[in-house]
Amino acid sequence: MKALVQRDFTGPDALRPAETAEPVAAPAAVLIEVRAAGICYPDLLMTYGRYQTRPEPPFIPGSEVAGVVLAAPADSSFRPGQDVAAVTFGGGFAERVAVDPARVVPVEPGIDHADAAALLANHQTAHFALARRAALVPGETVLVLGSAGGLGSASVQLAKALGARVIAAVHREGAGEFLAGIGADDVVPLREGWAARVRELTGGRGADIVVDPVGGSAFDEAVRVVAPEGRLVVLGFAGGGIPEVKVNRLLLRNISVVGAGWGEYLRTRPEALRGTADSLNKLVADGLRPPVTARYSLDRGAEALRDLENGQILGKAVLIA
Numbered sequence: 001m002k003a004l005v006q007r008d009f010t011g012p013d014a015l016r017p018a019e020t021a022e023p024v025a026a027p028a029a030v031l032i033e034v035r036a037a038g039i040c041y042p043d044l045l046m047t048y049g050r051y052q053t054r055p056e057p058p059f060i061p062g063s064e065v066a067g068v069v070l071a072a073p074a075d076s077s078f079r080p081g082q083d084v085a086a087v088t089f090g091g092g093f094a095e096r097v098a099v100d101p102a103r104v105v106p107v108e109p110g111i112d113h114a115d116a117a118a119l120l121a122n123h124q125t126a127h128f129a130l131a132r133r134a135a136l137v138p139g140e141t142v143l144v145l146g147s148a149g150g151l152g153s154a155s156v157q158l159a160k161a162l163g164a165r166v167i168a169a170v171h172r173e174g175a176g177e178f179l180a181g182i183g184a185d186d187v188v189p190l191r192e193g194w195a196a197r198v199r200e201l202t203g204g205r206g207a208d209i210v211v212d213p214v215g216g217s218a219f220d221e222a223v224r225v226v227a228p229e230g231r232l233v234v235l236g237f238a239g240g241g242i243p244e245v246k247v248n249r250l251l252l253r254n255i256s257v258v259g260a261g262w263g264e265y266l267r268t269r270p271e272a273l274r275g276t277a278d279s280l281n282k283l284v285a286d287g288l289r290p291p292v293t294a295r296y297s298l299d300r301g302a303e304a305l306r307d308l309e310n311g312q313i314l315g316k317a318v319l320i321a
Contacts, residue, residue, distance in 0.1 A: 002321075003094035004301040005058045009049035012305035015093075017298070020060065023091065023098040030078050030086070030104045031071040035113035037092045038064035039296075039304045039317040040121045040150060041238060042263070046090070047305060052264075055090060062092025066107060066116035067321075076101040083107040085116045087124075087266065087273060093301050095321055102270040105277035108284045118290035118316040121262075122154035124276050125235060126211075129260035130158055131279070134209045134231045138163025143198055143207035145190065145222060146214040146238055148175040150308075153291050153315045155211045155235075157182050161283050164209070167201060169194055169218075171311075178314050182291050195221040206230060219243035226255045234259050291315030 001022050007014040023031065043061045045051035066085040072078035078101065085107055086092075086099040107116040130136045142159040146152040147168035159166045160183030168184035170176075176187040188197045199206060206227035212219060215237035223245070226232050234257065245257055266273055280288075294317035296304040307313050 001095050002298065003060050004062070004298065006047055006061055008057050009047070011047050012044065012302040012309065014057075015047060015061070015302040015305065020094065023094070023096055026098065028073055028101070029098040030069060030073070030076065030084070030101050031096060031098050032065060032067045032084060032086060032104070033070050033096055034065045034092065034094060034321045035067040036065065036117040037062045037298075037319045037321065038117040038120055038122075039301075039308055039313070039319065040064060041236065041308070042121070043093075044305050044308055053089065060091045060094050062090065062094065062097075063088055064117055064120035065092040065097060066113040066120075070096065073101060078104060078106075083113070083116070085120055085277075087120055089263075093298065093319065095298075100270070103266070103273060105274055108281040111284060111289065114292050114295060114318045114320065115290055117318050118292050119280055119284070122150045122316065123158065123280055123290060124273070125151060125260065125262040126154040126158045127276050127280060128262045128265065129211060129233045129235055130155065130162060130209070133258050133260045134211075134233050136162050136164060136209060139165075140208035141165045141167065141202055141227075142209045142211060143167045143169060143222075143225065144211045145169045145218055146171070146212075147179055147184065148172045148314050149213070149238065150313070150316045151213045151235060152211075153179070153182055155213070156184050157288065157291070158283075159183070159209075159211070160185075161286075161288055167198060167207065169198070172314070175314060178291070178293075182315070190218065195225050198225045202227070209233065211235060214238050215243050216241040223249055223255070223257070226253070228254050230255050232257045292318055294318075295320050
């Protein structure tokens with residue numbers, strides 16, 4: 001079986017095509033022929049050994065796939081030939097993968113495998129963050145930091161689909177047209193003075209919800225632009241630094257800072273995957289499509305991860321097996 005194998009923890013350059021053993025399809029697992037695999041930030045971190053899940057090399061990365069069922073337990077709801085998507089927690093950068101049925105979901109008719117794979121990690125995390133952790137109410141204003149990346153762009157799309165006014169804050173030059181195309185009502189360059197611009201756009205009140213997958217130096221200003229009784233949702237630390245919260249600001253301004261760790265939530269509540277996938281599929285039926293802007297062949301997986309690391313991918317990239 002063709003796969004991409006991570007040889008050591010030196011980053012994407014150590015990810016190499018190789019012939020590997022077929023996955024062991026236990027009687028309780030769904031065996032999937034992978035047609036597309038998502039490129040996401042946790043996979044990049046795994047190549048450096050910096051993710052909370054740290055398999056020892058050699059290993060096959062790949063956290064999200066879509067494809068066709070080859071075999072499934074008789075007591076599951078899946079059948080050979082069915083189009084499915086799955087959260088794999090590794091092993092997805094390969095021609096085939098065996099997955100616990102609890103982490104497999106049906107694909108909504110009318111979308112291809114690349115779109116189906118792209119709806120997993122980022123869109124599910126964004127839905128969990130906005131709908132459950134932040135309890136978004138239609139009509140609220142959502143500010144998304146780092147909005148041009150995979151998780152940021154998914155948050156922009158879903159906030160808009162859930163009825164919010166969306167302000168997209170972005171580091172990258174030239175991303176405004178892309179962000180407007182996926183639902184941003186306003187785009188703010190994430191440079192000096194960005195917080196003042198957000199206050200201006202919100203009449204001085206601030207954003208009801210701030211989505212932060214970046215962390216780092218932007219975090220302190222992000223706390224300051226949360227509206228009274230608003231919520232700042234922490235999704236990750238793509239900016240590198242893990243910030244600290246000065247809790248007096250939370251007290252004096254009556255705001256909340258909440259975490260949204262979808263992967264960890266799934267490890268203890270795997271049944272939540274199906275409910276979130278069903279919610280996303282309803283939006284897909286209404287026309288939502290993830291912003292897949294780059295497709296790579298499986299043997300170019302290292303290149304795809306390098307492009308992600310270097311900020312060269314707007315929205316989402318996928319590998320086509």
